[in-house]
Amino acid sequence: MKLKTVGIKNIRYPVMIREKSGGGLQSTVASITLQANMPRRFRETCVATFLDVLRKYQEDMSVTIFPKLLVETRDQLQANSAHLEMTFPYFLEKKAPVTKTSGLMEYTCRFAGGIGEDEDFILSVWVPSTTLCPCSKEISEFGAHNQRAEINLNVKSKGFIWVEDLISLVESGASCEVYSILKRPDEKFVTEQAYKNPMFVEDVVRKVAEMAQAHPDIYWFSVGVESFESIHKHSAYAYVDSSGIEA
Amino acid sequence: MKLKTVGIKNIRYPVMIREKSGGGLQSTVASITLQANMPRRFRETCVATFLDVLRKYQEDMSVTIFPKLLVETRDQLQANSAHLEMTFPYFLEKKAPVTKTSGLMEYTCRFAGGIGEDEDFILSVWVPSTTLCPCSKEISEFGAHNQRAEINLNVKSKGFIWVEDLISLVESGASCEVYSILKRPDEKFVTEQAYKNPMFVEDVVRKVAEMAQAHPDIYWFSVGVESFESIHKHSAYAYVDSSGIEA
Amino acid sequence: MKLKTVGIKNIRYPVMIREKSGGGLQSTVASITLQANMPRRFRETCVATFLDVLRKYQEDMSVTIFPKLLVETRDQLQANSAHLEMTFPYFLEKKAPVTKTSGLMEYTCRFAGGIGEDEDFILSVWVPSTTLCPCSKEISEFGAHNQRAEINLNVKSKGFIWVEDLISLVESGASCEVYSILKRPDEKFVTEQAYKNPMFVEDVVRKVAEMAQAHPDIYWFSVGVESFESIHKHSAYAYVDSSGIEA
Amino acid sequence: MKLKTVGIKNIRYPVMIREKSGGGLQSTVASITLQANMPRRFRETCVATFLDVLRKYQEDMSVTIFPKLLVETRDQLQANSAHLEMTFPYFLEKKAPVTKTSGLMEYTCRFAGGIGEDEDFILSVWVPSTTLCPCSKEISEFGAHNQRAEINLNVKSKGFIWVEDLISLVESGASCEVYSILKRPDEKFVTEQAYKNPMFVEDVVRKVAEMAQAHPDIYWFSVGVESFESIHKHSAYAYVDSSGIEA
Numbered sequence: 001m002k003l004k005t006v007g008i009k010n011i012r013y014p015v016m017i018r019e020k021s022g023g024g025l026q027s028t029v030a031s032i033t034l035q036a037n038m039p040r041r042f043r044e045t046c047v048a049t050f051l052d053v054l055r056k057y058q059e060d061m062s063v064t065i066f067p068k069l070l071v072e073t074r075d076q077l078q079a080n081s082a083h084l085e086m087t088f089p090y091f092l093e094k095k096a097p098v099t100k101t102s103g104l105m106e107y108t109c110r111f112a113g114g115i116g117e118d119e120d121f122i123l124s125v126w127v128p129s130t131t132l133c134p135c136s137k138e139i140s141e142f143g144a145h146n147q148r149a150e151i152n153l154n155v156k157s158k159g160f161i162w163v164e165d166l167i168s169l170v171e172s173g174a175s176c177e178v179y180s181i182l183k184r185p186d187e188k189f190v191t192e193q194a195y196k197n198p199m200f201v202e203d204v205v206r207k208v209a210e211m212a213q214a215h216p217d218i219y220w221f222s223v224g225v226e227s228f229e230s231i232h233k234h235s236a237y238a239y240v241d242s243s244g245i246e247a
Numbered sequence: 248m249k250l251k252t253v254g255i256k257n258i259r260y261p262v263m264i265r266e267k268s269g270g271g272l273q274s275t276v277a278s279i280t281l282q283a284n285m286p287r288r289f290r291e292t293c294v295a296t297f298l299d300v301l302r303k304y305q306e307d308m309s310v311t312i313f314p315k316l317l318v319e320t321r322d323q324l325q326a327n328s329a330h331l332e333m334t335f336p337y338f339l340e341k342k343a344p345v346t347k348t349s350g351l352m353e354y355t356c357r358f359a360g361g362i363g364e365d366e367d368f369i370l371s372v373w374v375p376s377t378t379l380c381p382c383s384k385e386i387s388e389f390g391a392h393n394q395r396a397e398i399n400l401n402v403k404s405k406g407f408i409w410v411e412d413l414i415s416l417v418e419s420g421a422s423c424e425v426y427s428i429l430k431r432p433d434e435k436f437v438t439e440q441a442y443k444n445p446m447f448v449e450d451v452v453r454k455v456a457e458m459a460q461a462h463p464d465i466y467w468f469s470v471g472v473e474s475f476e477s478i479h480k481h482s483a484y485a486y487v488d489s490s491g492i493e494a
Numbered sequence: 495m496k497l498k499t500v501g502i503k504n505i506r507y508p509v510m511i512r513e514k515s516g517g518g519l520q521s522t523v524a525s526i527t528l529q530a531n532m533p534r535r536f537r538e539t540c541v542a543t544f545l546d547v548l549r550k551y552q553e554d555m556s557v558t559i560f561p562k563l564l565v566e567t568r569d570q571l572q573a574n575s576a577h578l579e580m581t582f583p584y585f586l587e588k589k590a591p592v593t594k595t596s597g598l599m600e601y602t603c604r605f606a607g608g609i610g611e612d613e614d615f616i617l618s619v620w621v622p623s624t625t626l627c628p629c630s631k632e633i634s635e636f637g638a639h640n641q642r643a644e645i646n647l648n649v650k651s652k653g654f655i656w657v658e659d660l661i662s663l664v665e666s667g668a669s670c671e672v673y674s675i676l677k678r679p680d681e682k683f684v685t686e687q688a689y690k691n692p693m694f695v696e697d698v699v700r701k702v703a704e705m706a707q708a709h710p711d712i713y714w715f716s717v718g719v720e721s722f723e724s725i726h727k728h729s730a731y732a733y734v735d736s737s738g739i740e741a
Numbered sequence: 742m743k744l745k746t747v748g749i750k751n752i753r754y755p756v757m758i759r760e761k762s763g764g765g766l767q768s769t770v771a772s773i774t775l776q777a778n779m780p781r782r783f784r785e786t787c788v789a790t791f792l793d794v795l796r797k798y799q800e801d802m803s804v805t806i807f808p809k810l811l812v813e814t815r816d817q818l819q820a821n822s823a824h825l826e827m828t829f830p831y832f833l834e835k836k837a838p839v840t841k842t843s844g845l846m847e848y849t850c851r852f853a854g855g856i857g858e859d860e861d862f863i864l865s866v867w868v869p870s871t872t873l874c875p876c877s878k879e880i881s882e883f884g885a886h887n888q889r890a891e892i893n894l895n896v897k898s899k900g901f902i903w904v905e906d907l908i909s910l911v912e913s914g915a916s917c918e919v920y921s922i923l924k925r926p927d928e929k930f931v932t933e934q935a936y937k938n939p940m941f942v943e944d945v946v947r948k949v950a951e952m953a954q955a956h957p958d959i960y961w962f963s964v965g966v967e968s969f970e971s972i973h974k975h976s977a978y979a980y981v982d983s984s985g986i987e988a
Contacts, residue, residue, distance in 0.1 A: 004734040006696045009720055011728035011921075012847045014768065014832055027755065027768030029830050035733065043696070044629055047728070048922045051844055089770050091755055103792055106480055106753045128480045130392070135538055139435040143442030145377070147394050148477045178480055180752075181789045188386040190478050195390030202500045202537070226503055228475060230395045231437050233353055233375045233425055234505040234541070239529065240498040251981040253943045256967055258674075258975040259600045261521065261585055274508065274521030276583050282980065290943070291876055294975070295675045298597055336523050338508055350545055353506045382785055427505075428542045449747045449784070473750055481752040481788070486776065487745040600974055622974045624886070633929040637936030639871070641888050642971045672974055682880040684972050689884030722969060724889045725931050727847055727869045727919055 005035035005083065006043055013054060017090065017109075018062035020164040025060060030088040037116065038079035049076050061086075063123060064160060066111045074115050081116020090163060096179055096186040097193075103181035109163050124154040125166045129174035130190070131227045134198035146194050149174060149201065149227040153208060156220040169215070173208040174225075175199045201225045201238035209240050252282035252330065253290055260301060264337065264356075265309035267411040272307060277335040284363065285326035296323045308333075310370060311407060313358045321362050328363020337410060343426055343433040344440075350428035356410050371401045372413045376421035377437070378474045381445035393441050396421060396448065396474040400455060403467040416462070420455040421472075422446045448472045448485035456487050499529035499577065500537055507548060511584060511603075512556035514658040519554060524582040531610065532573035543570045555580075557617060558654060560605045568609050575610020584657060590673055590680040591687075597675035603657050618648040619660045623668035624684070625721045628692035640688050643668060643695065643721040647702060650714040663709070667702040668719075669693045695719040695732035703734050746776035746824065747784055754795060758831065758850075759803035761905040766801060771829040778857065779820035790817050802827075804864060805901060807852045815856050822857020831904060837920055837927040838934075844922035850904050865895040866907045870915035871931070872968045875939035887935050890915060890942065890968040894949060897961040910956070914949040915966075916940045942966045942979035950981050 011032050016025040034050055042049070053076055057069040066086070074082040087110040094105040108126040129149050137144035153170050155161070171177050176194035179186065199207070204225045212221040222241035229236055258279050263272040281297055289296070300323055304316040313333070321329040334357040341352040355373040376396050384391035400417050402408070418424050423441035426433065446454070451472045459468040469488035476483055505526050510519040528544055536543070547570055551563040560580070568576040581604040588599040602620040623643050631638035647664050649655065665671050670688035673680065693701070698719045706715040716735035723730055752773050757766040775791055783790070791814055798810040807827070815823040828851040835846040849867040870890050878885035894911050896902065912918050917935035920927065940948070945966045953962040963982035970977055 006694075006730075006732045009729040009731040012830055013845065016768075027757075029770050033731075035731065040696075043694070045924070047726070048842065048844075048924065051922055089753055101789065103789075104754065130477050132390070133434075135431070136434055136438045139431055140438040140442075142389070143379070143393075143438050144390060145393060145434075145438050145441065146390075146477050148475055148480075176478070178478060180479065180481075181792055182478060183786070183789065184382070184386055187380075187383055187392075187478070191383045191387040191390050191392050194392065194477075195387075200500075200537070202534075228395055230377050230393050230441075230477065231423070231425060231429060231434065232427065232541070233395075234427075235503040236500075237503040237527075237529070238500045253941075253977075253979045256976040256978040259583055260598065263521075274510075276523050280978075282978065290941070292677070294973070295595065295597075295677065298675055336506055348542065350542075351507065428545055430539070430542065447747075447784070449781075479788070482750040483747075484750040484774075484776065485747045624971050626884070627928075629925070630928055630932045633925055634932040634936075636883070637873070637885060637887075637932050639928075639932050639935070640884075640886060640971050642969055642974075670972070672972060674973065674975075676972060678876070678880055681874075681877055681886075681972070685877045685881040685884050685886050688886065688971075689881075722889055724871050724887050724935075724971070725917070725919060725923060725928065726921065727889075728921075 007035035036079035036082040098185040132175040147230040159217040205238040254282035283326035283329040345432040377423040379422040394477040406464040452485040501529035530573035530576040592679040626669040641724040653711040748776035777820035777823040839926040871917040873916040888971040900958040946979040
């Protein structure tokens with residue numbers, strides 16, 4: 001019998017992520033999971049070895065540097081294969097739609113990569129947004145129920161993709177975008193924007209999927225949308241991945 | 248130096264809760280925390296002793312039986328004081344507002360009691376509901392942002408109060424109630440009802456507080472309302488307790 | 495483009511699970527997720543339809559009845575395919591190893607099934623246990639660090655398997671079993687038992703995998719073990735599935 | 742009737758914390774809750790106002806700067822009273838006990854302050870550690886069950902206290918400290934250290950309480966210890982605060 005993987009789960013570590021705009025670095029705290037198929041004699045020192053390698057890379061992390069961390073981790077552990085995941089909150093300046101007031105929006109991002117048996121790299125973002133129910137709008141004399149929703153997009157790509165570009169692709173996918181600071185003219189705008197643009201979770205999933213499919217560098221993706229229904233205690237959820245899409 | 252309390256945290260246990268309607272018993276799973284100020288020689292057998300006592304009471308639990316469980320736990324542990332909390336999901340049949348379609352709604356309830364030093368009993372409910380923003384409605388040509396909110400009411404009372412009555416008191420406190428099953432006429436109703444009844448979290452807190460204050464048996468309460476804003480990633484929150492209320 | 499699935503996430507509902515011993519039924523509260531590939535006109539009534547079907551089955555649920563719920567849900571939604579998951583706490587009487595004092599132990603179980611495109615049924619259990627570190631024991635003059643660990647076993651089987659049998663298979667897989675009530679002779683027993691039986695997470699994974707492989711009815715499985723290390727803030731984790739096992 | 746507080750809950754924001762050693766700044770991500778008793782006309786712009794103030798302070802935060810953030814927030818909101826909480830992961834270099842191998846340890850810290858009605862400042866730390874059961878050691882021929890525990894200390898102080906000093910005070914309170922990287926000689930050391938130093942949760946609570954009481958600047962504190970028992974599925978928990986302590 002062959003053991004598949006051994007490793008550590010949910011260790012938190014500070015990392016600095018290279019930003020698209022300005023070429024700066026953003027400090028954040030990642031939750032990291034490492035699994036590797038390594039010789040038994042390396043298992044005891046696995047954490048020490050990995051944290052040594054991580055220390056070298058923590059001060060300048062990006063979609064292109066992550067694979068180097070993965071390769072060096074695999075090499076140092078003399079593992080046949082290794083899998084590494086790094087999930088972290090990521091903050092972007094975002095301007096309110098009318099007053100252009102700027103505020104920091106928080107997104108969740110993940111770098112996940114395998115080397116050896118299952119070689120690939122998946123970039124993921126979780127983006128908050130608003131969904132407004134088309135059925136509720138259609139049947140009601142006024143108003144329409146709406147709520148916060150979370151869109152998760154996971155992609156495999158041929159070329160380099162910035163986390164910022166993936167967030168930007170997703171953010172226009174729902175009834176309206178979400179902001180950290182909204183003044184009165186902004187609140188009027190987002191309320192009316194959502195009302196003019198009603199979407200079920202399946203509509204959001206389809207729209208984001210179409211944009212992902214149209215992206216020249218993305219060759220696989222999955223989209224999941226969870227809507228925290230304002231009229232129920234449960235969530236509505238829709239999901240699609242590339243394999244379920246016809247040309 | 249005197250040690251305040253020792254005990255167990257977050258043990259899960261099946262319990263049967265006496266229902267108001269029909270006099271039946273509802274099976275659920277409680278998360279239980281026990282803290283007691285007991286002699287050292289009883290600490291090792293604390294869990295065994297408590298679970299023995301709990302077993303006697305688990306098949307018929309209610310607001311009036313809970314204090315007996317507390318007293319017997321204190322006595323068996325020979326503790327000066329003891330504090331017990333039992334949090335559980337509770338299900339009620341609820342009819343949709345127009346079609347009267349019946350569905351099970353889930354609420355969270357808690358019995359929390361102290362005996363000895365801090366003698367009291369607090370009954371708590373967490374009720375999902377809808378809030379619709381008055382500002383958004385006022386400034387927008389059409390629509391208004393709305394979202395799921397959670398109302399938490401905690402009370403101390405002179406007489407017996409059913410969990411069902413507390414839930415019912417809270418449920419009418421927000422822009423609209425939440426249901427498990429809604430058909431088209433029901434969805435039209437709740438959409439329009441919320442739109443006609445805009446409320447900030449502070450309005451909900453005030454309305455629920457007024458009802459609690461008007462209740463003849465409630466002599467202390469606190470209300471907290473968290474609204475999962477559909478236009479932001481953060482929650483709006485308001486809180487009041489009896490001590491902050493003037494006659 | 496074809497949408498893969500739409501549905502609901504994390505709705506909680508009371509269910510009664512058929513027990514192996516005595517043929518009784520155990521009341522518990524399940525967290526349920528449903529995804530289906532259904533015609534658009536059925537989506538609005540999806541929740542109402544599903545809860546109607548669930549109501550018929552909630553009072554007598556088991557590994558054999560669950561597929562019927564899945565088939566009827568699919569039929570009522572006129573879906574090409576459907577996927578249903580039901581996760582619930584499950585309680586078993588367990589006797590302490592020496593004094594035979596009986597107490598209720600809590601386990602987490604899951605029924606997960608697909609019909610249509612991905613037809614299968616996976617039965618899962620999460621079992622708490624103790625791991626004692628072989629390296630720590632070997633190098634120390636006295637003592638050895640040990641901790642709570644959680645073993646997760648997921649299986650696909652040809653024939654009927656009781657949840658109870660799966661729990662029982664897993665429970666003997668680690669350094670020592672975990673109990674709800676232990677008197678002094680029992681505590682001595684489990685302490686010494688763990689010390690005599692040191693195991694890394696990879697040893698537990700291998701042992702449980704061997705037992706699963708030897709079971710005549712299991713044709714696929716995966717095992718994951720997370721050990722909440724007493725000497726670190728992070729967890730050790732090992733994983734294996736049937737595809738990584740050589741004859 | 743007077744409304745007590747309105748505000749926001751669980752907004753995440755990057756902050757830089759002033760470090761004791763070297764006078765540098767550590768980047769982390771805080772989860773922030775703000776409640777204030779402000780005039781109604783300020784409520785709509787509450788988030789924008791607070792985030793404006795926060796932006797000024799986020800790049801240099803400490804126990805002494807936090808009260809200034811609180812005062813300015815209160816002033817800008819024209820609130821009678823305000824309460825602010827900031828919880829964040831904090832990392833410290835920690836050397837293994839024998840080999841002196843250095844690794845980053847993660848702690849959770851919180852600044853919580855009130856101005857107006859309930860004027861005070863509470864500094865909190867959550868520190869992972871190891872507890873080894875005295876009873877298990879005494880009755881067993883070899884070994885003793887041990888597990889990870891979490892110690893929470895909350896203090897009010899007359900003078901300035903570094904988070905680092907509070908962590909250091911707590912860390913020596915249990916059977917043994919926890920580290921991020923341990924080589925073989927270190928693992929031998931912590932195993933034997935814990936075995937030589939058995940403590941129940943109540944012993945840890947008492948020891949930490951004694952140290953807090955002996956600290957010249959601390960005039961109020963509470964200590965809670967949760968031990969994730971390796972032989973049970975539940976936690977053992979002990980708690981004490983200054984009011985339960987006799988001279």
